[in-house]
Amino acid sequence: MKFKADRTLLQRALAHIHGVAEKRNTIPILANVLISYEGDTLRLTATDMEIAVVEEIAATGERSGATTVPAAVLFEIVRKLPDGVHIEFDHPQSDAPLALKAGRYATSLNVLPVDDFPAMVAGDLPHRFNLPAGTLKGLIDRTKFAISTEETRYYLNGIYLHVSEGPAGPMLRAVATDGHRLARVETELPEGALGMPGVIIPRKTVAELRKLLDEGAADLEISLSDTRIQFQAGPVLLTSKLIDGTFPEYERVIPKGNDRILRVGKRDFAAAVGRVAAISQERSRPVKLSATQNLLTLSAISPDQGVAHEELDENTVTYDAPPIEIGFQARYLTDITDQIDVEVEFAFSDSSAPTLVRDTGSPSALYVLMPMRV
Incomplete structure (x- = not known):
C-alpha cells in the first residue's frame, strides 16, 4: 500500500473516528484504526465493538492495500503537522511498519494484522428517514445533560428516541433521565419514521454523533432496527448497537x-x-x-x-x-x-x-x- 493524502482532510477524518478507538482495552486491535486504500479512496475505520465509524476521503497513490495503526498516535502526528502538506504512507508488506513522510518529517508506526480487526455488521435496518442536522443537534443538546451515568441502571445510560402521539399528530421525541431530572424534547415526525421501534441510543454514541453534527452536515440519513442504529452524515457512517433494555414509563413522573x-x-x-x-x-x-x-x-x-x-x-x-x-x-x-x-x-x-x-x-x-x- 502506498498513497498520499491531504493533511487537512486526514486530520478532519481522524478527529471524527479516533475517539471511538478504545485506548484502554485488553484487546490491542481496538486501539487501532483500519486504513485501506483503493481506487483513489482512503477509508478509515475505528470500532470498540459497540460503535463503528467509517469515513472516506480522496487520496492518490500507487498501490492498494490495508493495515491498522494506533489511532491516537496517528491523530497526534497528523494534528501537529503543518497545514497544506501532503502525507505519504508506504506499507510495502503486511509484517512491515507503516512508513509516514511529510516534508522533512518521517516516522514509522507498528501495525497489527488486518485480519484481527473486527467487523461490525449492521444487519437489516428496515426503518429509514432523513433528519436535518440542526434538528438532531437540538434534540441531543437539550436532553444529553440528563443521561444517567449510573451503570447499574444501564437502561438510563442513553437517549430514548421514539414516536409519540402529540396534540397535532405523531411526533419524534427524545427523552433522557437520571432519576433526579428529566428532559423531553420533540420535533415533527420525519417521513418514514412512523412505525419505528423506540430505541435507547447509548451515551458514547450520542457524544460521537454530536461531534459529527458540528461539521455542518445538512441532512442525516438515519436507519435503525431493534438492535442497531446507523447515521450517514456526508462521507461519515456511524453504526452503533442500541441499549438492550426497557426505558421506564417516563410520562408517569x-x-x-x-x-x-x-x-x-x-x-x-x-x-x-x-x-x-x-x-x-x-x-x-x-x-x-x-x-x-x-x-x-x-x-x-x-x-x-x-x-x-x-x-x-x-x-x-x-x-x-x-x-x-x-x-x-x-x-x-x-x-x-x-x-x-x-x-x-x-x-x-x-x-x-x-x-x-x-x-x-x-x-x-x-x-x-x-x-x-x-
Missing part, C-alpha cells in the same frame, strides 16, 4: 396539576444561581428558591463558608400564587437553564413534589426537576 407558575428571565436567574451557589464547593449543595408576589429570593448555606442570598424583583420575575420555598441542586438548575434562551417557567405544586420547567419560547421542550430538602 411528569406532574399534571402544578399550578403555581413562576416566570423569570433566564440570564438574571442563571447568574443569580451561580453567585449564590459559589458559597459552597459541594456540587450537591441545594439552592433554595423562595417565591412571593413578583419576588424571588435565592439562598444557599454552607456550614464552612457562610450564607448567600440574592433577590430578583418584578423587573425579571412574574409570580402570582401562594408563597413557596423549594430547594434544588445548583448544578441541576444550571444544566436546565443552559438549554433555555430568554425566559424560564417553573410550575410548582409544593416543596416536595416534582417541578415542571419549560422554555417559554420553545414549547417543544419540557423538563422535570426533583426538589431537595432544605
Whole structure:
C-alpha cells in the first residue's frame, strides 16, 4: 500500500473516528484504526465493538492495500503537522511498519494484522428517514445533560428516541433521565419514521454523533432496527448497537396539576444561581428558591463558608400564587437553564413534589426537576 493524502482532510477524518478507538482495552486491535486504500479512496475505520465509524476521503497513490495503526498516535502526528502538506504512507508488506513522510518529517508506526480487526455488521435496518442536522443537534443538546451515568441502571445510560402521539399528530421525541431530572424534547415526525421501534441510543454514541453534527452536515440519513442504529452524515457512517433494555414509563413522573407558575428571565436567574451557589464547593449543595408576589429570593448555606442570598424583583420575575420555598441542586438548575434562551417557567405544586420547567419560547421542550430538602 502506498498513497498520499491531504493533511487537512486526514486530520478532519481522524478527529471524527479516533475517539471511538478504545485506548484502554485488553484487546490491542481496538486501539487501532483500519486504513485501506483503493481506487483513489482512503477509508478509515475505528470500532470498540459497540460503535463503528467509517469515513472516506480522496487520496492518490500507487498501490492498494490495508493495515491498522494506533489511532491516537496517528491523530497526534497528523494534528501537529503543518497545514497544506501532503502525507505519504508506504506499507510495502503486511509484517512491515507503516512508513509516514511529510516534508522533512518521517516516522514509522507498528501495525497489527488486518485480519484481527473486527467487523461490525449492521444487519437489516428496515426503518429509514432523513433528519436535518440542526434538528438532531437540538434534540441531543437539550436532553444529553440528563443521561444517567449510573451503570447499574444501564437502561438510563442513553437517549430514548421514539414516536409519540402529540396534540397535532405523531411526533419524534427524545427523552433522557437520571432519576433526579428529566428532559423531553420533540420535533415533527420525519417521513418514514412512523412505525419505528423506540430505541435507547447509548451515551458514547450520542457524544460521537454530536461531534459529527458540528461539521455542518445538512441532512442525516438515519436507519435503525431493534438492535442497531446507523447515521450517514456526508462521507461519515456511524453504526452503533442500541441499549438492550426497557426505558421506564417516563410520562408517569411528569406532574399534571402544578399550578403555581413562576416566570423569570433566564440570564438574571442563571447568574443569580451561580453567585449564590459559589458559597459552597459541594456540587450537591441545594439552592433554595423562595417565591412571593413578583419576588424571588435565592439562598444557599454552607456550614464552612457562610450564607448567600440574592433577590430578583418584578423587573425579571412574574409570580402570582401562594408563597413557596423549594430547594434544588445548583448544578441541576444550571444544566436546565443552559438549554433555555430568554425566559424560564417553573410550575410548582409544593416543596416536595416534582417541578415542571419549560422554555417559554420553545414549547417543544419540557423538563422535570426533583426538589431537595432544605
